[in-house]
Amino acid sequence: MTTESPQILPAAPADPADEYAMRLALDQAQNAWLVGEVPVGAVIMRGGQVIATGYNRPITTHDPTAHAEIVALRHAAQLLGNYRLPECELYVTLEPCAMCAMAMMHARLKRVVFAAPDPKTGVAGSVLDLFGQKQLNHHTALHGGVLADASSRLLREFFAERREAARQLRDARRSAAGAGTSVGAAGEGLDVEAVDTLSALPEVQEFPEIPVGDAQYLSMNSDPSQDNMQDNMQDDTQR
Numbered sequence: 432m433t434t435e436s437p438q439i440l441p442a443a444p445a446d447p448a449d450e451y452a453m454r455l456a457l458d459q460a461q462n463a464w465l466v467g468e469v470p471v472g473a474v475i476m477r478g479g480q481v482i483a484t485g486y487n488r489p490i491t492t493h494d495p496t497a498h499a500e501i502v503a504l505r506h507a508a509q510l511l512g513n514y515r516l517p518e519c520e521l522y523v524t525l526e527p528c529a530m531c532a533m534a535m536m537h538a539r540l541k542r543v544v545f546a547a548p549d550p551k552t553g554v555a556g557s558v559l560d561l562f563g564q565k566q567l568n569h570h571t572a573l574h575g576g577v578l579a580d581a582s583s584r585l586l587r588e589f590f591a592e593r594r595e596a597a598r599q600l601r602d603a604r605r606s607a608a609g610a611g612t613s614v615g616a617a618g619e620g621l622d623v624e625a626v627d628t629l630s631a632l633p634e635v636q637e638f639p640e641i642p643v644g645d646a647q648y649l650s651m652n653s654d655p656s657q658d659n660m661q662d663n664m665q666d667d668t669q670r
Contacts, residue, residue, distance in 0.1 A: 445577045449544055452476050452522040453578045456546070459486040459499065460524045460585055466491050469670045470589050473499035473523040475507045475516070482519060483507035487670055498670060499523055500531040504538055515539045524582040526553030526575065528670070532561045535571060542572040546582035552670075 445453075452474055459472025463486040471487040485502030489495050500523050508514045520542040521535060526549040535543055543562070545555060554561035555573055562573050 448479065449522070449574065449577045452520070453524070453544065453546055455481065455484070456499075456522045456524050457578065457581055457585065459484050460582070463487040463499070464585070464589055470585050471499045471523065471525045471670060473503040473521060475503050475519050475521050477516075477519045483510060489670070496530065498528065498531050499525075500527055501534055504534055508538070517541060520544065522577075524578075525549050525586070525670070526555045526557055528552040529554045529561055536562075536567060536569050539569055540571050542574065544574045544577055546575075546577055547579045547586065548575065 456472040456474045459474065460470040461472070463472060464470040466488065468487040468490055473485045474481060475483045483503045483506035485499045485504075485506065487497070487499045488502065489497040500521060503521065504516070507516055507519060514537070516538045517540070519538075519540055521540050522544045523531075524546045526545045526547065527535065527543065528549070529552070532554045543555070548555075548557045550557050552558060555575060561567075562571065
């Protein structure tokens with residue numbers, strides 16, 4: 432008897448409970464942006480309650496495994512005292528990569544819900560469907576596209592800001608070179624407007640520490656009216 436491969440369910444209509452959980456994940460993604468990380472957030476739910484949260488932090492923690500999903504899984508496993516999470520559902524704002532997908536399967540999650548597809552590293556159907564491999568000994572239900580527009584927009588805005596800051600710094604250095612002055616790595620010598628833009632890119636050690644893993648740090652003020660933009664993700668939206 433063969434095990435049926437999981438199917439990615441249609442994106443619409445989204446269940447209100449799924450939208451609620453995904454908005455919490457989007458709040459976590461905003462936290463990642465605030466510390467200079469690619470804005471990806473994750474929330475683990477069980478029976479409608481938040482068990483753990485996480486946001487992308489490989490740069491600030493010097494840990495290549497610190498994707499939002501992994502951070503949330505670690506907190507959930509420690510809180511529940513079990514590395515198996517069969518009654519839990521994980522919500523993440525970007526399609527999981529291979530590392531995160533396998534961690535989810537090892538955790539025996541009940542269901543995985545993601546927002547935006549990742550055409551570069553996504554393994555829930557974009558690059559390949561790791562969740563649908565019949566050879567694996569566990570399969571989890573998969574649902575994609577919940578609040579995908581909001582997640583895609585957040586990623587686009589983040590990378591647009593980074594590119595603009597890099598452009599302004601590059602232009603300032605060229606101007607300084609032509610004038611015979613120097614511009615430091617942190618933007619010394621820039622005008623006020625340039626410094627304001629470059630302030631989005633401080634040194635890693637200057638980033639604020641935002642707690643993860645505890646529901647008390649979640650914002651409940653997501654605005655549904657902001658989720659109506661219909662655009663595609665750009666190719667550089669990867670972690």
